[in-house]
Amino acid sequence: MKAVRIHTFGGPEVLQLEDVARPVPAADEILIQVYASGVNPVDWVVREGGNDALRAYLTLPLTPGWDAAGVVVEVGSEVTGFRPGDAVYGEPNFPGDGSYAEYCAAKASQFAPKPQYLSFTEAAGVPLAGLTAWTGLFGHGQLRAGQRVLIQGASGGVGGFAVQFAKAKGAYVIGTASAGNLEYLRQLGADEALDYRSQPVEELVRDVDVVLEASPARDNAARVQAVRMLKPGGIFVSVNVDLPFDEAVLAALARQRATGTLAPNQPRQEWLREITQLIDAGQVNVLVSQVFPLAEVAAAHRESQTWHVRGKLVLTIHPDADQA
């Protein structure tokens, strides 16, 4: 089968399309024919050799890609929930061999039925970013109906899902993005959309129950400002787990009697099923802003590295699948 491999860490040029053996599923795994793979910033972070949180877990050679949509072709002996022919999506094997490949063997517990009304291309953009948003908002942020949430980086992959999930659960949503994306945030359902470059967000926003840091800005001084926007007892959640809170952030949290938490994505099947339901109910949309063939994976990485992707980038691996 064809797969993108990296044999050495480095720039986009280390991504090589190769012929490799098709994986064999273990007892608790399914073998998926991958029709499309999402592209996430962590893909190129791994390609470059990882960060402090990841480096120790990476081994070469490696097939990146941790967002897959496709069809089950084989199930392991202990798998009960899936059958060959099922259309599925999920988050396979992070940070091991992933979905930039024609086939991928992965734990069945990290997959769910594909939303009925999404193409495979759209579905491949959901799991990693969607589950990160879900983990942050509901797993760590304990966001409930009627509460106020500030979502930083609301036009990106994680932030775009976070806006829609928070609205679907009945929260009041304030999102930040750059000027050209404010109308997009309103289309996603944000009650307020603020430009983080030209507006004094920390003066305009007060008394939020939860701040979700879903922007790529890794800056503890900015976190101190964000904590000041919380109500006493509020929760600051960052998905940027590779940057620990410094003393200044911890002091700001204590002054505000607030909690701060770093939220690594949890690929839980029950959460992915809830996301599927929201999508099929028409409460959550998926914007794929650009699609690349697998052979053009380097261009997809370059685009992701701009940090200004609206919605999601996706690689098509079986381009005829969505026409079937």
Ligand SMILES: NC(=O)c1ccc[n+]([C@@H]2O[C@H](COP(=O)([O-])OP(=O)(O)OC[C@H]3O[C@@H](n4cnc5c(N)ncnc54)[C@H](OP(=O)(O)O)[C@@H]3O)[C@@H](O)[C@H]2O)c1
């Ligand atoms: N915890 C986890 O497991 C996990 C999982 C996935 C992602 N992440 C992290 O979550 C963050 C977002 O990931 P993503 O996939 O959503 O990225 P993305 O799709 O590239 O989106 C990033 C968004 O951030 C905004 N942005 C860029 N620079 C900014 C800045 N200096 N200040 C504020 N906002 C800025 C951009 O908005 P505009 O274009 O409107 O400026 C863009 O839409 C990344 O830091 C990523 O590493 C963590």
